[in-house]
Amino acid sequence: MKRFALAFAFALCAPAFAAPTPGQPAPDFTLSDLAGKPVKLSDLKGKYVVLEWVNPECPYVQKHYNSANMPNLQKEYAGRQVTWLAINSTREGHSEFKSPQQMGGWLKEKGAAPAATLLDRDSRVGKLYGATNTPQMFVIDPKGTLVYAGAIDDKRSTNPADVKTAKNYVRVALEESLAGKPVSTASTTPYGCTVKY
């Protein structure tokens, strides 16, 4: 009875605050890319997927784009069959919201190359993943299981020079996963700006 009540209570809370943790299945979603084409996560089963929460207005995001850290990662792993999805959950109506044209222009200027950039206009997917920060990273394995959630790296700053000496958690998680090993650091505390809900 108690367990049933708990399950019921959880079910009630779930839509607002389902926050998957590593080891759990990555919740499915469908969002439109900048061209308006829908992208469905479950269609990518069988591939490694990286979810990157992005906001061009955030100084912490700028750190990783101005230093070319994020674009380089996107390109490097695209060549290794990893599907990179950049998600902007800035609410439509927020002063930092970017239209598909603005978003595309910014990505081009930074030399970014995610497989797709998705606009989460009502922040629904951000909440679904419990995303709190930009940047915030998730790595999903071919079975659809979340294997990493957290920060991009361990230097919690806006200083682009820190990128060189930082331990990049996403790189470590991808390398370990691609080698068939368990991810040694599966969750970290993300750092950055608040997702503009």
Place this chain on the structure above:
Amino acid sequence: MVFRFLILFLFLGAAAAAPVKTEHVEAELIAERSAAEPGKTLTVALRLKIVPHWHTYWRNPGDSGEPTALEWTLPDGWSAGEIRWPVPQRLPIKHLLNFGYENEVLHLVDIGVPADAKGEVTLKARATWLVCNPEHCIPEDGELSLQLPVGPGAPSPSAGAIARTRDALPAKAAGLRLAASRSEAGVDLEVVPAPAALVYFPFDQGRIHNAGAQAFDGKLLRIPKALQPVGAFTRIRGLLVMDGHAVEIDVPVQGGALQGGVAGLALAVLLAFAGGLILNLMPCVLPVLSIKILGFASHASDRRGMREHGALYALGVVLSFLLLAGVLAAVQSFGGEIGWGFQLQSPVFVALLALLFLALALNLSGVFEFPFLVLSGVPELGARNGRLDALLTGALAVVVASPCTAPFMGAALGYALAGGPAEAFAVFAALGIGMALPYLALAWHPGWLKWLPKPGAWMVRLKQLLAVPLYATVLWLGWVFALQAGLLASPSDWEKFSLEKMQKYEKQDKTVFVDFTAAWCVTCQVNKQLVLRQPDVEKALRASGMVLLRADWTRRDEEITRALAALGRKGVPVYAIHRPGREPELLPEILTRDAVLAALGTPKEASK
């Protein structure tokens, strides 16, 4: 601006600083006094005046953000302490929450002024802060400096503001009894005496659900755990803000193998009883007791006297353990951090113990006869001191047993000390009964020793033989004493443990192996020699890439006591592996090569 500053400087001839103005913040270094007095501590502050609706961040910024930081450039010999953070505000942004400051905040820092300072000084600091409103975040920084004459000085115009900030800083949690236990939803924190209102601010990120409601029912504060937890929630570290003041707390979260409740107590009592039995076989106890027991056979005819003697001995043992429990409970109730084996952390006690063992050993070797008690055999019936003698023998047994924390005792003692006084007395009584039982049983039934040969020359030789472990104990206690007195440096290639290091490595997501040990802990030394120092184990430890920390508890050390408490233990040895994002793994108290290698996951690696 510069001109105004120069005028001000000329007129006052005292503290001078240049504020840095950014778009959202005016930052300035201010000092409590008009001059820096040699050999004293000067409190300075980074004052941030923040434009309305924007905020900067606390040491734990919450769901996003970054703490304000100071990087000092000081003349040789001058030092700067850490920022002393004022109590932050809870700053909700939609369903998220930050911890920070609005309007104006003073970050106090203690500057150590060298005794030979003279002339004047310029304190320089680079301040970096993130300033945000609900819409945007801007990283800002400023090169700040504060010029001061060196000398006695007087309170500066900022003295009042700095004093007010200092008075409102979180205090140490004195006079509060705190207990934290794991629950389905997070952690329940019990605070006695209960305040009217209570809010918890965590030092660590990723432990609690920042924006979640903290329900306080007048007894328990229910703290919800993080939705996406990072690291193990084994301690409640942070601030408790209640009834207008704040205290800093660091409480272990109970919820290990020995949970509270009747079942937990029963198990702890059982473990303590078994541990007590095993104490009899430890090298520090066995020689002393075996001589006494051998004497039983020759007195088998006087059954009544023997039984009385055995009962008094048992009473002596149990009373001594209860006395220990009382001391531990008393020290704890006064807020002291204390653990099993605490008496051995005192060099004086160790020296006295060494002398006692030396006397016992000399006595066994026949160098001299004790004028009183203990080893003179079973007391004559009706002798005036016979009863006292039996009681004191029991007490002595407890004293000599103290270096040997037997296996199984760690968990039971941890439980006893974490619980209330009632639990502590129950567990220590069980320990005493366990230890006294074999002696009591043999005193009751001396016939069980009939198989022994008649007393004779062989007993003298046995005594001499049994003196050997006692001499070894003397040597060992001498070594412990030398380490405690700083006469010897503890040889070790392991890093020295500190809580700061633990946090550092935790942040770096490193795996950390902590060896909680003490020179006076026999089991620890045995484990070290037979397992940790074995070449294959040493190689595996190196290959594992783990950070190896040794927490040496030979002397009293509050940090180590707290670290042990976090693992639910109150004694050594404890071997803990902290992996990032996981609950710490505890290895068995009696280490085996296989257990360590399995925990390191090396057999597979080695075969590659």
